Amino acid sequence: MAGNSFGKLFRVTSFGESHGPAIGCIVDGCPPGLPIDAAGIQRALDRRRPRVVAALGQRREPDQVEILSGVFEGRTTGHPIALLIRNRDVRWIDYSRLDQLFRPGHAEYTYWHKYGINDHRGGGRASARETAVRVAAGAIASAWLGPRYGVEVRGWLSRIGSLELPFRDASDLAASPRFVADARLEPLVEALLADYRESGDSVGAEVALTLALPEALADRAPAWRGLLGKALMSVNAVKAVEFDEAEDALQIRVAVKPTPSVHLPRRTIDKAGRPAVLLTRGKRDPCVGIRAVPILEAMVWLGLADVMLRERAVQAGALTGGG
Template sequence: MNTYGHTFRISTYGESHGPAVGAVIDGCPAGLPIDLSLIQYELDRRKPGQSRITTQRREPDEFEVLSGIFEGKTTGMPIHLMIRNTDARSKDYSHIADKFRPSHADFTYQQKWGFRDYRGGGRSSARETAARVAAGAVAKQLLATMGVEIYAYVSQVGPLRLETPYQELDLRQTDTNAVRCPDAAMAEKMYDFIDETRKKQDTVGGVVSGVLRNVPVGLGEPVFDKLHAELGKAMLSINAVKGFEYGSGFQGVEMYGSQHNDIFYRDGERVRTRTNHSGGVQGGISNGEDIYFRVAFKPVATLMQDQPSVNQEGEDVTVSGKGRHDPCVVPRAVPIVEAMSALVLADFYLRNQACQPNLAAQSAVASE
């Protein structure tokens, strides 16, 4: 349950208030140049304490390479990336040691294992996603050798929704504001909305949109390991995610098939589609068009308000909101969505590479 991927695999470890969190990457090809500053850049995008509208926990999120990279290149051995926790305040959670916070994993963890780490949620904390972002930064550098571009941005906060199609946005502007919305005017409105929500001691949800460009044709496996199914699994594994849709998504049900079908045409050496309601995936396999999707995040469960609940003995109790928490997770979720996208694509790419030599060998035998 702590490992993701088949050929490009990651295992993450650590708890919110433990000594460290980290990731071990296995299956990364040897000889891949790794820019360590790019890993730190991605971690800086996710780390807490970035602005008034994020948690004020102060973690530098500086990582250490313990194995797998030598003289700037991967060795083919497991890559171990560790991020130490330096600003955990476990005393902030002593009041819920035997209480179940509403909409948290406290109750389900306790019921499943009969024991839980209540300090910041332990393993269920979004602190674990720092390890995913570090691993995803390695996957991004592998995909960059093929020209794959991965973008995510905030497209909705509460009722405020950016209606501009992604094709008309300059996605390079995403990181120019604290909300990570590439539309400056909408970003300002979203920021104010989140800040007002924070002042009310409440929280709000939102949507992160993803765009994957220059993805090679043929990524994805038939039946159960479809590309869009793995993207959905990856996104739904992120803390606070409640929904995933790709391509036309739920809006596609309002269209006729004659409107929804993506018509093929020849564009030089490529076969393209005139529309892209399929979202770059057909039959569970990438077709070379942009892959685009939306990921819905619920409001953060921890409120700075008193809420009724029960304790481990089933007695009625009051849970008081304490600690440092985001009033809205989506600004910091952008690099997490990008990281999980990269991990999915890197895995499928290497799975394709593993199959191709076998096919060549079979063809050679058949010709004999």
């Protein structure tokens, strides 16, 4: 089934389901000799985990990463890197009613009709749980691109619902549990999330990303929009991507849809095509756009790693006379 791999030369293939034993990925194409350890990848994963329990999702996964291959004595070998994250907070009972009903706004109806089978436990492969391994893989890409090329990627929550959240200060962003770059607006975000959580509804968001590049790379950034856009659109909650070139940076805005699982009655159908009313229970985020910030940063790192390897391959071919 397509859609499990992205990238051509720096290629990531993910596996696992939301409520299966584990999720993981294979990172192929990473240059050898790169210093990598589990602690560095873990720091990236910890940014993705909910940092405000009352306002975000109820699923509590430690997201402890294991490096199974491709790293020897703290450095990459050039061979495929296998990463594994075991699922700990698995509660199948929350999804017991969904073996016959389709959740609106999810991929379950499509999976059922396309493949004749659907993993109803938390969305299976279509769950946002899969994005944890993208963050882990992105940490590897950033460990190469940051020191090697001087690239910086920074994301923040720039809008939630109708509330605009402009960038004010990098220290505010670093301290924010919700990736808000203006500490004065944190109470407004907290109140908005509390309202949506109490009502059982959800809200969409916009994430802003800045890709800061050294002068030697800045003029090539416009040519990367297609590949980076494809990487960002592969995240299952993303609905639109917009690019804007500045003098020394590539600025990106990403629209993230409201969480489709809400605690309100919704009309749906069952597997026999009969109308039904569904009231979703279990774990949910009122705004998935918040946790999308480190995920989208990771996708930029992964897309850029693939770009740089492609350009390096073209240059090597030109030097050797290859086509």
